[in-house]
Amino acid sequence: MWTRPWKRRTWRPTRACDLVLAIVRFYEKPCIADLRDLPEVVLITNEEVLKIAQLAHLSFEADELEGLRNDLNSILEYVEALNEVDTEGVEATSHPVSTTMRLREDVAESRLTSNEVLSNAPAKAEGQFQVPKVVAS
């Protein structure tokens, strides 16, 4: 049995690092980047934040939302800097080390039993994962 090295430690949330503001402020300083005046442009609305949250299946409290929008807006403003780079005709890199696909021979092998498959399931029934009702079709 794996154990905790310490006793009775409960989960303690740390304050989220403010990624966006950090980067913006960082680049407001004359560090490595150009010193530029970032325009005050609204790139993302509250409505869009909600749409994105819905896509990502995340929810936020009302008081978190404005801060999140500002964060996203700031970073989107910041990454506008990439527009000054001429990438005309430059190939997009999906893989940092160029390589092509190796292929696997078509040999079937069972590595997990169905018990192992279900071993971490939060809810199961009849050898299957159980979820709230999906579609009435």
Add this chain to the structure above:
Amino acid sequence: MSQETHTIRQLLDAYKAGTKSADIAAQYLDAIKEDTHGAFISVVDSDELLAQARGIDEARARGEDTGVLGGVPIAIKDNICVKGGPVSAGSKILDQADGRFISPYDATVVTKLKAAGALILGKTNLDEFAMGSSNENSAFGAVKNPADPERVPGGSSGGSAAAVAANLCVAALGSDTGGSIRQPAAFTGTVGLKPTYGRVSRFGLIAFASSLDQIGPMTRTVEDAALMLNVLAGPCPHDMTSMDVPSEDWTQSLGRGVEGLKIGVPKEYFGPGVEGLSPEVRASVQETLQRLESQGAQIQEVSLPHTKYAVATYYLLATAEASSNLARFDGVRYGHRAEARELQELYTKSRSEGFGPEVKRRIMLGTYVLSAGFYDAYYKKAQSVRTLITRDFENAFKAVDVILGPTTPNVAFRLGEKTNDPLQMYLEDIFTISCNLAGLPGISVPGPTSGLPIGIQILAPHFREDLVFQAASVIESGGRS
């Protein structure tokens, strides 16, 4: 620490001289129990570990081969799967009171370590899903830096770095997406290697950003890093991005000296505008360069003109990939499941309760970056800039063998110091990020310092870890070859 500090080499020699692996294993288990740094999240069953160690002792007594890491206690960053053990990725979504995810399989690196006879002690703390630079962003609490317990150990592999520095293990595994091995190594005075992308299998590493992630060793010496890479490297049948390139014995690269080695120093790292670079770090780099030069290395300036776009490029690509990689944490097959009567509610509540704020923010950004209408402007653009950043390095490596600079602009900062002023926190990543974008091998090795640890970073072309080790071993020995 009560017990003796070991390197892998010293420990293997001690075993030859009669020291028992079981005794060593027991000492390390005790040390972890006494740990005050919060380096570990979970430890293995001590009876099983001791039984394994005794097995190695018996095999050794019979004169059998016990593996190149036979009886060496190793810690694993808790985003790498070990069969039968919990893996949390530093997140509540995989590990909390109502459910603890137990991996039914071994990561390839773990399989290799086991085959080499290593003793796996347990899993080390990290920033949630490896997203962070201070290890304060873990669901299991912050980690303290053994060099100064008031300070952070760096992140995201802060637990592994602290475990090595505090002698709670002999070596550890970390993962590096934007500097997560090298930055904590720099902060704790240890050695951290990010191998070339594709050198080490990612199978079993919980993905943050698939095209940037790479597993690597965190050790006390450059030689240990080479010994570890000897075990970890090689193509993997479960990872199509692992590369079929020949491995070598990297200990052979050590002690070669730097006579004639061309070392490039990017002018962008030291230009007049770099106010973020602290004087002590600058001084350490300069001293290192002087020593290397006195050993016969040729130091020359190189240019990496797209460096200033690395952070923007990194955050667009890394968050986009992360938003997709973290979609599997949905409360259906494993991990935290919230109370819900309806499916959409189940997803949203499970994820919102399970993920910490920084992870959620990055998922949101990544989802936006990939969403309809924005893909070309953000994701594709960033991929193209990534190409240009890679070309910068290719051009530089036409003139020099390796590139040298600081790993971080500053020494380790105080716990809590930058959680409210994250600006400085993100500054820490600036020298390490480009290496991941270009897929290069990079090491952080302790540089000269009169105070807190300072890391010197060496980068080399793809699959030239030999050059990285060659230069690092000279720096480690204080310039004596």
Add this chain to the structure above:
Amino acid sequence: MSIYDTWELVVGCEVHCQLATHSKIFSAAPTTFGAAPNSHVNEVDLGLPGVLPVLNKHAVELAVKAALALNCTLNMRSVFARKNYFYPDLPKGYQISQHDLPICEHGHLEVDVEDRAVRVGITRIHMEEDAGKSSHMSGAPFSLVDLNRAGVPLIEIVSEPDLRHPDEVIAYLKELRSIVMYLGVCDGNMQEGSFRCDANVSVRRRGETELGTRCELKNLNSFKFIKDAINYEMRRQIELIESGQKVVQQTRLYNPDKGVTFPMRDKEEAHDYRYFPEPDLPPLVLEQAWVSRLKEELVELPAAKRQRYQEELGLSGQDAAVLAADKPVADYFEAACVAPKWAKTTANWVIHEILREASADTIGDFALTPAHLAELVELIETKVISGKIAKDVLGYVLESGDMPAKIVETRGLKQVTDTGAIAAIVDQILADNPDKVEEFRAGKEALKGWFVGQVMKASKGKANPQAVNELLDQKLS
């Protein structure tokens, strides 16, 4: 007046074919149908943290074969992409598919519909993984998820909207199914979902060039349902437009019991799949030599067979179509047809006798083998036995497994061609039936057949019918 005089139906198909591999597309788990729930699932199919996909070589080979057979242009470098959406039977939260650069594009297939050739454009074929299966227990507040199907290899064959009539759609789908089964790419089983069709249906007034708003009909698992669903959907759309309403673009399902289509409840609130290149899989690069080898392995396809059967063997178009539709039947026919000059007889026997007893699935193991049939046809064509006796021989073969010649020999079934012997029987029959002879001679020529029948009966079917006819003609004139 037909509905087609004023309206034009426009249909494009998306066909999912399960590739006939042993293991899944990105994992080594078996693909066998009908296993116990979640027993054919490994770490990759389960979407466990840390796992990575590994592409199955045979799946690529089968996709390439389909591409070649459908006259597509292969992309020698293709790219896998992630299609992101949440669904309980989609373990990773994304489906690995191909998006910008599929394995091939720009193909076509010609199909015959009532002797008209219809050319159907193939937009693209891409490779992807199947999802798992959610079952919804009626009454229960929950669903169950089985991941055995998750990761089963598929190709999706996307056609241009070139089909104008339900019969064209069915002809296209039948031809397509026939081809993938010929190639061994797919077992074609529609019940088990190995061959599934979604149809994009729209209508427009004749003469219009703009496409109408389309509805996607999903999960149609038989040719009959496809035809019925399209017919229903066409009328539904026309009625909407004629009553001044608009067709709403949506996904619809077909209810075969009620014969209607109905909108599917949206599985995602928003369709924004956020495609991006799969970082875990490098580009798939096909080597020319490999493709050439696969091209050489391609078997003769149904269209070529149909043509050859007509041109070289002189079969009718209809017979050629029946024989070529399923590869096992064509193989059987070709093995039995040892003498091209007897092809017509062999074809008749396969179509009317063998296929009455066996199906495409069972013909390969049918007790009357091609060798039996070849010998039987030879016995008929060399007039050793009559066609009628041959049918009896077929029965004896099925009973005993003996070769037809041996059966004819031991059972004394040889046709009597000795005109003397036949003449004696003819004379006897005529003598026994003077009234019938009288009637015949008075003009009731239809009695000829009756006389033939009597002679055959008296000879126990062994008399050569031609000889009987000739003798009767002589003696009755």
